Amino acid sequence: MSKHFDAIIIGAGQAGPSLAGRLTAAGKTVALIERKLFGGTCVNTGCMPTKAMVASAYAIHTARRGAEYGMVTGAVSVDFARVMARKEKVRLDARSGVESWLKSMKNCTVFEGHARFESPTEVRVGDQLISGDEIFINTGGRAAVPDFPGxxxxxxxxxxxxxxxxxxxxxxxxxxxxxxxxxxxxxxxxxxxxxxxxxxxxxxxxxxxxxxxxxxxxxxxxxxxxxxxxxxxxxxxxxxxxxxxxxxxxxxxxxxxxxxxxxxxGRRPNTDDLGLDKAGVKTDARGNIEVDDFLRSSVPHIFAMGDCNGRGAFTHTAYNDFEIVAANLLDNDPRRVTDRIPTYALYIDPPLGRAGMTESDARKSGRKLMIGTRPMTRVGRAVEKGETQGFIKVLVDADTEEILGASILGTGGDEAIQSILDVMYAKRPYTTITRAVHIHPTVSELIPTVFGDLSPA
Known part of the structure; x- marks a missing residue:
């Protein structure tokens, strides 16, 4: 005989634990299933450990440039074991934090094992069969291994x-x-x-x-x-x-x-071993679970969040998936996937911060464009830090004054892009930024200047 829950969450990645917190706080009983590592990709193999290694690489690179800043050192060597130990502490601390939170959560029962659907309402974990009124799939993705010869x-x-x-x-x-x-x-x-x-x-x-x-x-x-x-x-x-x-x-x-x-x-979704056929859940040719604007699958009481739905491959989009689901189910707030603006970063040094359209996409849209650019060599903060590689580029619809997109490749670019993104979400014209007063000396202070120097393109 199966044990029944109000909700079953499959996967303890970015969206699952937060949704468990909202559902249990609303008085619902929740079963959360994790077959391997709590925290998902971000905590275990993605954002947190890789950015810890990026931080080590940045510190090492800066030390090698010490003479440029007036620092006298000997030859810089790398203790790779310590780099990896630092990375490991970051991810283990984060993983244990997620696991402890879930296992101490009132009304949440944690199952450790491989989840497989037996029917649209039943999931088997090992020798245990559980059922739920609503089921949320948050199984993430894994590295794709192409069929290269050899x-x-x-x-x-x-x-x-x-x-x-x-x-x-x-x-x-x-x-x-x-x-x-x-x-x-x-x-x-x-x-x-x-x-x-x-x-x-x-x-x-x-x-x-x-x-x-x-x-x-x-x-x-x-x-x-x-x-x-x-x-x-x-x-x-x-x-x-x-x-x-x-x-x-x-x-x-x-x-x-x-x-x-x-x-x-590239990566592929972890959906091929869930028994989705027994639940009637449809997937696309790449294995992504097909979802609507509210993240419902082809079976209305089954939702898919995060990398497994093909609607975003980032930690922040996975977390936003949780926010969309929670807003619709618990807050009577009809948030949609199509409400969000594409945004992400590439964490080389200096980083690339991106929001909205690329220039190529904007031109394909047929809009009349205005473009503003500024090399980082003309950004005081970058010059002071001795980190002048890259540039800022912004795109505006010439007729509506709407900000279409931005690229900031340069020191602090992953942070500076946020101010542009907020104005885009507010649906305000670019002049909102040109009239803003930003702090000096920062990278962000040049953003109003770039928008003020727009030219037809």
């Missing part, structure tokens, strides 16, 4: 296993020149590895505008990261020094020999 014949790393390295790679070959790959490329280069990035496309991070892509390539190459683009035939073979990665680029050596290979070629 990939099954060589050892390779993913964004998960690279977190458990015990030795610094002599030469890290990264397959994939997008967000995950580039963050690892710069940090491991700063730790002392030789690094080569192999990308099939003609430029890095093809989702971004060409000027952003080119500037990021320049930043990485100045630090000694090797970039191989237009890799038409990526393949692998064992080599006495590690792994041989075939490239077949239009120029350069036909293969790269690395001690380690990291596959950073």
């Amino acid at each position: 990939v099954d014949e060589v050892p390779y790393l993913t964004n998960t296993s690279v977190m458990d390295l015990s030795e610094l790679p002599e030469h890290l070959v990264i397959i994939g020149g997008s967000y995950i790959g580039l963050e690892f490329a710069q940090m491991f280069r700063r730790f002392g590895s030789e690094v080569t990035v192999i990308e099939k496309a003609q430029r890095l991070i093809g989702r971004e505008d060409p000027d952003v892509s080119d500037a990021i390539r320049d930043i990485l190459e100045k630090e000694g990261v090797h970039i191989r683009l237009s890799a038409e035939c990526i393949r692998f073979a064992r080599h006495k020094d590690g792994v041989a990665a075939g490239v077949d680029c239009t120029s350069g050596a036909p293969e790269v020999i690395g001690s380690h290979v990291l596959l950073a070629t």
Whole structure:
């Protein structure tokens, strides 16, 4: 006989625990199921541990530049074991915090094991069968392993296993020149590895505008990261020094020999082993659970939040999924997925903060545009810090004065972008920013200036 709950939450990633907190506070009984690590991708293999490593890489890089700031030091060496130990403490503290919170939550029963649907209302966890009036799937995603020739014949790393390295790679070959790959490329280069990035496309991070892509390539190459683009035939073979990665680029050596290979070629949702067919839940061709604007699946009482629904692949979108579900179910507040503005960051140094449309997308929309730009060399705060790489770019609809998008590649760009984003959410014209007084000396103080220098494009 199954035990019944008001709600079942499958997965303790970013959205699940917070929803459990709201539901139990509303007096509902909740079963939360986690099969492996509490906290999901962000806590265990994503944001928190990787940004801890980025912070170590930044400190090491700054120390090497000490003479520029008047600091006299000897040669800077890297204790990779201590870097990884620091990372490990960050993620273990966060993981245990989520687990302790859930297990101490009143009216919340935690099950540890693999959840599989038996029917639209029943879920089996090991030998236990439970049922729920509403079910929320928050199972996240995992690294996608492409079917490259030879990939099954060589050892390779993913964004998960690279977190458990015990030795610094002599030469890290990264397959994939997008967000995950580039963050690892710069940090491991700063730790002392030789690094080569192999990308099939003609430029890095093809989702971004060409000027952003080119500037990021320049930043990485100045630090000694090797970039191989237009890799038409990526393949692998064992080599006495590690792994041989075939490239077949239009120029350069036909293969790269690395001690380690990291596959950073995207992610896939964790939906293929949930028994969704028994629940009648539909998925798309990529395995994402199809949801409506309120995150309901094809079965009205079953919802999907976070990476498994294909509506955003970030911690902040997963948390917003929780907010949307809670607002509709508990607050009589009809929030929608389509209310949110795309925004994210790339955490190389300096970081890229992004909001809204790219210039390419804005031009495709057929709108009459005005564009403002400012190199970071003309931002006082960046000059004072000695971190002048990058630029600010803003896009405005010339007819409505609506802010369409912004890119800030530069020191503090991930923070400065927020002020633009808030005005976009407020649906105010760009003149709201041009008339604002920002604090000096900051990166943000130049944002009104950039908007004040708009030109037709």
